[in-house]
Amino acid sequence: MIALDLRNNSLVYDNNQVVDDVSFSARAGEFFMILGPNGAGKSSLLKLIAGIEKTQSGKIDILGRAKEKYSTRDLAKVVALVAQQAPIDFPFSVAETVLMGRSPHLGLLGIESEKDYALAEEAMCFTGVEQFADRRLDQLSGGERQRVMIARAICQEPKIILLDEPTNALDPAHQLKIMDLMERFRQEKKTTIIMVSHDLNLAALYSDRLLLLKNGRVVVIGTPAEVFIPEFIGKSYECDMLIDQNPVGEIPRVMLIPEKFRKHA
Amino acid sequence: MRNKTGNLQIIPITRKLPVICSILTVVFILSILTALANGPSSISIGEIFAFISGGDSTDSTAQTILWKIRFPRVMLAALVGATLSLGGMVFQALLRNPLAEPYILGISGGSAVGAISGILLGLSFFPGVTFFSFLGSMLTLGAVLVLAGGRSSTRKDSLLLGGVMMNAFCGAFIMFLISVSQGSKMQQIIYWLMGDLSMSNSGNLPLLLLCLPCFVVILLLARPLNVILTGKDAAIAMGVNVRLISTILLVTTSMMVSLVVCQSGLIGFVGLLIPHLFRMFLGADHRLLGPSCILGGGSFLVLCDLLARTLPEHGEMPVGIITALIGAPLFIFLLWRSRR
Numbered sequence: 001m002i003a004l005d006l007r008n009n010s011l012v013y014d015n016n017q018v019v020d021d022v023s024f025s026a027r028a029g030e031f032f033m034i035l036g037p038n039g040a041g042k043s044s045l046l047k048l049i050a051g052i053e054k055t056q057s058g059k060i061d062i063l064g065r066a067k068e069k070y071s072t073r074d075l076a077k078v079v080a081l082v083a084q085q086a087p088i089d090f091p092f093s094v095a096e097t098v099l100m101g102r103s104p105h106l107g108l109l110g111i112e113s114e115k116d117y118a119l120a121e122e123a124m125c126f127t128g129v130e131q132f133a134d135r136r137l138d139q140l141s142g143g144e145r146q147r148v149m150i151a152r153a154i155c156q157e158p159k160i161i162l163l164d165e166p167t168n169a170l171d172p173a174h175q176l177k178i179m180d181l182m183e184r185f186r187q188e189k190k191t192t193i194i195m196v197s198h199d200l201n202l203a204a205l206y207s208d209r210l211l212l213l214k215n216g217r218v219v220v221i222g223t224p225a226e227v228f229i230p231e232f233i234g235k236s237y238e239c240d241m242l243i244d245q246n247p248v249g250e251i252p253r254v255m256l257i258p259e260k261f262r263k264h265a
Numbered sequence: 266m267r268n269k270t271g272n273l274q275i276i277p278i279t280r281k282l283p284v285i286c287s288i289l290t291v292v293f294i295l296s297i298l299t300a301l302a303n304g305p306s307s308i309s310i311g312e313i314f315a316f317i318s319g320g321d322s323t324d325s326t327a328q329t330i331l332w333k334i335r336f337p338r339v340m341l342a343a344l345v346g347a348t349l350s351l352g353g354m355v356f357q358a359l360l361r362n363p364l365a366e367p368y369i370l371g372i373s374g375g376s377a378v379g380a381i382s383g384i385l386l387g388l389s390f391f392p393g394v395t396f397f398s399f400l401g402s403m404l405t406l407g408a409v410l411v412l413a414g415g416r417s418s419t420r421k422d423s424l425l426l427g428g429v430m431m432n433a434f435c436g437a438f439i440m441f442l443i444s445v446s447q448g449s450k451m452q453q454i455i456y457w458l459m460g461d462l463s464m465s466n467s468g469n470l471p472l473l474l475l476c477l478p479c480f481v482v483i484l485l486l487a488r489p490l491n492v493i494l495t496g497k498d499a500a501i502a503m504g505v506n507v508r509l510i511s512t513i514l515l516v517t518t519s520m521m522v523s524l525v526v527c528q529s530g531l532i533g534f535v536g537l538l539i540p541h542l543f544r545m546f547l548g549a550d551h552r553l554l555g556p557s558c559i560l561g562g563g564s565f566l567v568l569c570d571l572l573a574r575t576l577p578e579h580g581e582m583p584v585g586i587i588t589a590l591i592g593a594p595l596f597i598f599l600l601w602r603s604r605r
Binding site for chain 1: 277358488491492494498501503504505506549552
């Protein structure tokens with residue numbers, strides 16, 4: 001079943017074509033990652049799907065229904081976003097933050113029911129932040145905060161989760177933890193995961209399929225083995241890299257080649 | 266899902282809110298009773314209760330003082346305090362600026378120019394000066410909103426800058442008006458600029474009750490406001506109509522603040538102190554902060570006004586002096602304590 005389907009989407013900001021005729025679709029329960037150099041339009045693509053940007057041209061179907069037919073609230077019931085940075089200048093606690101994920105499901109007065117609290121607790125336990133429930137966001141480390149944001153997205157009970165570079169600026173242990181968390185969640189709930197990343201090796205290890213974007217255009221869509229070949233990945237990023245096979249399995253591995261070693265490559 | 270534990274307990278808002286509201290309501294009622302009982306001629310709490318319950322009125326002078334003079338005054342102080350605190354809370358949140366005051370969108374400048382013009386024209390306080398002041402703040406507010414509209418990406422900063430510029434421009438104009446004024450009018454102007462509740466009478470109280478629907482609107486939008494504070498994009502992705510909610514909050518808050526300012530002059534510090542005070546204790550949840558600011562801000566200004574009219578031996582002083590004299594040291598103390 002197709003969870004998300006984009007056809008010929010374009011987006012122009014201030015005379016700047018940030019998304020240029022992009023089409024792709026993701027199956028229900030698929031781990032789909034979006035790669036590309038800085039400024040390729042990856043985040044804009046997520047904003048388009050999440051309803052933060054209006055569709056300018058093209059068509060987006062979410063769970064078989066056109067995006068325009070969803071209200072902001074209804075869209076939020078099926079699509080959740082973990083944005084790149086969450087402001088922490090207002091001292092919300094972890095529990096308060098996670099509970100906000102229930103927003104699209106609440107009634108007019110916005111009072112949470114027992115069920116909403118139970119879901120928030122479950123989400124906090126799933127991402128391992130339950131021991132911080134009463135702590136304020138600004139008292140957590142980057143990795144812990146990111147897990148709170150993922151708990152909030154989980155609490156939203158979406159069918160599709162969009163993540164914008166969730167492992168950015170985290171140490172390797174936290175990167176692994178976040179990725180494993182998303183993989184486990186996908187397996188248990190059959191949620192579609194659309195993740196933007198700059199980490200090529202993590203992308204190869206976790207994704208079912210990848211979309212490589214450059215200057216707002218699709219370079220290639222395919223499995224890691226199909227995308228991780230020099231013609232696509234090397235050319236897009238315009239840097240020297242070596243691609244071989246990862247010893248953990250039949251998965252491509254990428255290594256960057258610094259200038260001082262370049263003659264040996 | 267895994268790791269399910271039953272012992273984790275989040276205290277629900279439905280349990281926190283009643284506790285906080287009851288405590289603050291008690292404080293609020295006590296403040297009002299104290300303010301009603303004290304003044305040039307004191308009335309005992311027992312007498313107040315007797316008058317409220319409509320018992321036999323032995324002392325009609327005391328009854329007149331209570332109902333015709335003190336009651337409107339105390340109600341005005343409570344409403345003004347509540348409105349300024351709630352207004353400060355909303356602006357600090359929406360503009361993401363801890364220094365934001367309820368007057369920040371050009372309201373102080375506009376209403377002051379209006380009020381001073383009214384005073385110089387020799388109009389009576391109500392409706393003349395009040396109307397001019399309200400008109401002034403609405404005009405500047407309109408100008409700021411129009412100036413800041415359009416470009417949505419930089420909207421918050423341009424609102425703030427527009428408001429500051431408008432207030433600065435009006436400030437120069439106010440100085441000009443003061444320089445050409447003289448004698449008793451000068452004193453009236455200075456009192457207005459410092460915030461003064463002594464001009465009130467029972468006639469304009471009903472007008473102020475228009476603030477109450479504004480309170481309801483703000484309290485109902487407290488939850489979406491919380492979500493907006495965790496990031497604009499994230500809020501849209503959680504189903505919040507950020508643009509609509511922000512606009513409603515800005516306009517509602519500015520309206521109610523203008524309504525209050527034209528009756529009380531520029532009472533400073535309440536709108537800054539009270540929201541920050543409660544944020545230190547209650548955190549950032551605006552569903553708790555809203556009612557707390559209304560009850561706490563109301564109590565605070567009622568007590569400050571009591572001091573303003575009882576401390577000086579003759580007459581009274583502008584309440585704005587008291588709010589800053591008490592508020593600033595209290596705030597500094599709390600800030601110092603929270604840093605340790």
